[in-house]
Amino acid sequence: MRIGQLAQLLGVETQTIRFYEQQGLLPPPDRQDNGYRVYTEKHGERLAFIRRCRILGLSLAEIHELQSYQDDPHQPCTAVNALLDDHISHVRSQITALQALEKQLVSLRASCNDDREVEACGVLAGISEGNMHQQ
Amino acid sequence: MRIGQLAQLLGVETQTIRFYEQQGLLPPPDRQDNGYRVYTEKHGERLAFIRRCRILGLSLAEIHELQSYQDDPHQPCTAVNALLDDHISHVRSQITALQALEKQLVSLRASCNDDREVEACGVLAGISEGNMHQQ
DNA sequence: ATTGACCTTATAGTAGCTTTATAGTTTTAA
DNA sequence: TTAAAACTATAAAGCTACTATAAGGTCAAT
Ligand SMILES: [Zn+2]
Ligand SMILES: [Zn+2]
Ligand SMILES: [Zn+2]
Ligand SMILES: [Zn+2]
Numbered sequence: 115m116r117i118g119q120l121a122q123l124l125g126v127e128t129q130t131i132r133f134y135e136q137q138g139l140l141p142p143p144d145r146q147d148n149g150y151r152v153y154t155e156k157h158g159e160r161l162a163f164i165r166r167c168r169i170l171g172l173s174l175a176e177i178h179e180l181q182s183y184q185d186d187p188h189q190p191c192t193a194v195n196a197l198l199d200d201h202i203s204h205v206r207s208q209i210t211a212l213q214a215l216e217k218q219l220v221s222l223r224a225s226c227n228d229d230r231e232v233e234a235c236g237v238l239a240g241i242s243e244g245n246m247h248q249q
Numbered sequence: 250m251r252i253g254q255l256a257q258l259l260g261v262e263t264q265t266i267r268f269y270e271q272q273g274l275l276p277p278p279d280r281q282d283n284g285y286r287v288y289t290e291k292h293g294e295r296l297a298f299i300r301r302c303r304i305l306g307l308s309l310a311e312i313h314e315l316q317s318y319q320d321d322p323h324q325p326c327t328a329v330n331a332l333l334d335d336h337i338s339h340v341r342s343q344i345t346a347l348q349a350l351e352k353q354l355v356s357l358r359a360s361c362n363d364d365r366e367v368e369a370c371g372v373l374a375g376i377s378e379g380n381m382h383q384q
Numbered sequence: 385a386t387t388g389a390c391c392t393t394a395t396a397g398t399a400g401c402t403t404t405a406t407a408g409t410t411t412t413a414a
Numbered sequence: 415t416t417a418a419a420a421c422t423a424t425a426a427a428g429c430t431a432c433t434a435t436a437a438g439g440t441c442a443a444t
Binding site: 159163166167170171180183184186187188189190191192194195198199201202205206208209212213215216218219220222223226228229230231232233234235237238241242 | 294298301302305306315318319321322323324325326327329330333334336337340341343344347348350351353354355357358361363364365366367368369370372373376377
């Protein structure tokens with residue numbers, strides 16, 4: 115299986131696959147005589163794993179760590195759980211921050227009652243003067 | 250006022266100020282004979298505006314756009330509102346995505362009942378097999 | 385005269401790719 | 415048969431919003 119087929123199979127760009135190889139997330143495949151990469155099913159599974167992790171918002175470093183656990187499966191899984199717990203709390207704090215941000219933006223947006231000149235618009239004035247209902 | 254003072258006043262690094270100048274967000278200040286930048290209050294206000302926008306999560310491109318409205322204040326403010334509405338919906342979709350993500354991560358985390366070997370851990374199995382309670 | 389604090393420019397690094405440039409290979413069509 | 419298309423390769427730059435480093439010039443004080 116060549117890189118283009120693998121890419122299509124998983125809905126990834128070929129450059130992304132080469133990038134993962136370069137980053138050490140995907141083992142270097144064998145090459146044909148012409149230098150073309152040849153992939154096996156194993157590569158497909160590994161790539162699928164990477165993509166699912168990315169969809170879960172895990173960083174490449176975190177994925178790397180998870181892979182190291184997979185490659186040495188006779189440890190206790192506490193490290194896996196710790197990684198996931200960390201990531202969950204990271205996601206939660208992002209949510210909290212964005213919700214606070216949304217509040218601010220909505221209240222700022224409400225300070226314009228439409229169809230004025232920019233000069234008189236409460237939005238720009240609100241940003242300029244810093245009355246952004248802090249926190 | 251020199252760059253260091255301005256930086257301290259606004260809680261920004263001096264490189265950040267030079268960076269904003271280079272990006273066209275902050276007008277190039279006058280220079281002393283020795284080449285040192287000299288800032289006025291206007292610069293301070295402009296920098297404060299930039300920083301408040303950044304705290305609101307606006308991109309430098311969006312800030313640039315807002316500045317262009319400020320610099321031509323006799324248009325209707327519809328463009329300002331449109332920009333803000335776009336940004337709000339962007340933030341909201343981020344929140345929605347992160348909440349869905351949190352759900353997935355929590356359910357994945359629940360699939361490990363602790364203290365197993367990695368081999369038997371439901372977390373890695375869950376990612377590998379893709380039973381991630383999709384959506 | 386030398387230390388230290390400040391300023392200058394230029395360059396590289398961060399994350400996770402995407403895009404571009406340039407070139408070689410294979411497949412398909414005229 | 416040959417020329418175009420589709421595919422592959424590597425290397426390098428671009429993206430965002432900075433941050434950090436290097437190598438050096440300027441200024442006040444000791
Ligand atoms: Zn994480
Ligand atoms: Zn308005
Ligand atoms: Zn935005
Ligand atoms: Zn487990």
